[in-house]
Amino acid sequence: MVTEYFHPDTASTGQLMTDLATGLQERGLDMSVYTSQPNYHSGENQKQPYSEDYNGVSVRRIRAPQVRQKSLLRRLLNWTVFIIWMTVVLLLETPDKERELIFVSITPLLPIILTATCKIKGWEYTYIAYDLYPDQAVELGYVSRRGIIDRIWTWLTVWSYRGAKNIVSNGPIMTERIMAKSHHSLNAEKISLIHNWADEDFIKPIEKEDNWFSREHGLVDPFTVIYSGNIGEFHDLETVVRVATRFKDKKVKFLIIGEGDDKQNIIELARDLDLGQDTIQFLPYQPWDDIPYSLTAGDVSIVTVRKGFEGVCVSSKLYTSMAVGEPVLTIAQPHDDESILTDMFNAGFHVKQGDLDSIEQAINSWRRDPEFHNEQGRNARVGFEENFTKRHSVDNYYQMLSDS
Structure with missing residues (x-):
């Protein structure tokens, strides 16, 4: 090899x-x-x-x-x-x-x-x-x-x-x-x-209340949406930052974990939009032994792909997102592999890049209906265990x- x-x-x-x-x-x-x-x-x-x-x-x-x-x-x-x-x-x-x-x-x-x-x-x-x-x-x-x-x-x-x-x-x-x-x-x-x-024994669902990473970073009370991975040019994290402006003072927090060429641009965009750490927070890559806890520290896991990358690559983030047993927010074109799999297992929502209204609606639907949120999270884990x-x-x- x-x-x-x-x-x-x-x-x-x-x-x-x-x-x-x-x-x-x-x-x-x-x-x-x-x-x-x-x-x-x-x-x-x-x-x-x-x-x-x-x-x-x-x-x-x-x-x-x-x-x-x-x-x-x-x-x-x-x-x-x-x-x-x-x-x-x-x-x-x-x-x-x-x-x-x-x-x-x-x-x-x-x-x-x-x-x-x-x-x-x-x-x-x-x-x-x-x-x-x-x-x-x-x-x-x-x-x-x-x-x-x-x-x-x-x-x-x-x-x-x-x-x-x-x-x-x-x-x-x-x-x-x-x-x-x-x-x-x-x-x-x-x-x-x-x-x-993803490694089914390494990444397993953990309730936020029982997760030390959630407690340490103040993620237990707010509804938390997490992206963890490479922050590169082919990941559309600009959409994530922009939609965060819709949730100021609404007990919703966005957490972006990772490094990459585009990280500084994303941080500067959050600063320009006057987003504080209560709304959006950035953390570096976490130590390997902490990853099972950082991935499971929120309520929703984000997978995002830049427009034009349909079939160019399939984000490995999708499989870890399904493994944590939380609904997946997939930001991609409807005919992209990531969107197709999200729909196939009813494991979350897929929305187009830049569609802030649909992302806001998805997050609010999960917040309003905990049972629906939990059902899609279970679907994600079952789909993962049976296929990925x-x-x-x-x-x-x-x-x-x-x-x-």
Whole structure:
């Protein structure tokens, strides 16, 4: 497995790939991981051994210097260093026809480079599509739509798809986007829809009154709406801040936990709108052991995706939100994977980005009707337990890799 993020990095991809590698090892596959040093808001003094055994998985880490990911420029540097290092290391490996590569598309251009590497080495590979490129770069405005870079990058991505033994999609809309990108020339049977997941034993519902995090941060009395995760350009947290103005002095509190490129902009927007800490509060990423308590400290959990990202990625936040057993407020287009799943399990409401009226109505409906609120929270947890646990998803990966 090649993944930029792996234990103990706090990025959601790192957590998921750690679960996947160790889970496949437990099920009988001989797993090795090639990864980087922790660099994603993981705190200081986190340097890890270059080589170690983690729960039976052989882990090799990059030796080249990397920097903490606090800006796009720093990420570009890390991506470049990681791609070059991975290519050199894999090409110098002793040829082994039994080797099969698994890689995740979280790092731009890495899938294309690894596809070329696999073709040189004669290896088969599984392409896990977490973020679709160049779609993400186009939607964020870094690459011109249908420009020369977009066309070449798309052609190379489809070339990578066609050579894959397996392609993993995280949602039906993402699958449609992959097929459309290839003009439906791909063999649909090689695409497996396997959702991301949360650890059902790590995250469990906790009543606010029994939650020390709720008590410590004054969340027991107000109706609390929580977002916890990356605060990046592709998350529409501006809508969250703006709707908070509708609830000044109404015993409703918004809590945003996390870090990211857009955090300072969101904080400044809250300041410009004269929102005090009684209405909206910002906290940094929480220590790993505190996460089961911070996630369950409120009454509603937010999942938010920027407009234009339909099928480009499926927020892993959705699965942790359902796991906590609270209604989910999904801010996304109606035909986005996150909205479809929220509706499928009657686990909350989905609203379009910028639709402050609908968000206000949703929050007020939960406040007015505690039984309705509790019912949707139970639906979220049941839907999670029956579909999106770590065991479900890793079993699906194992079946795919064993059968193919």
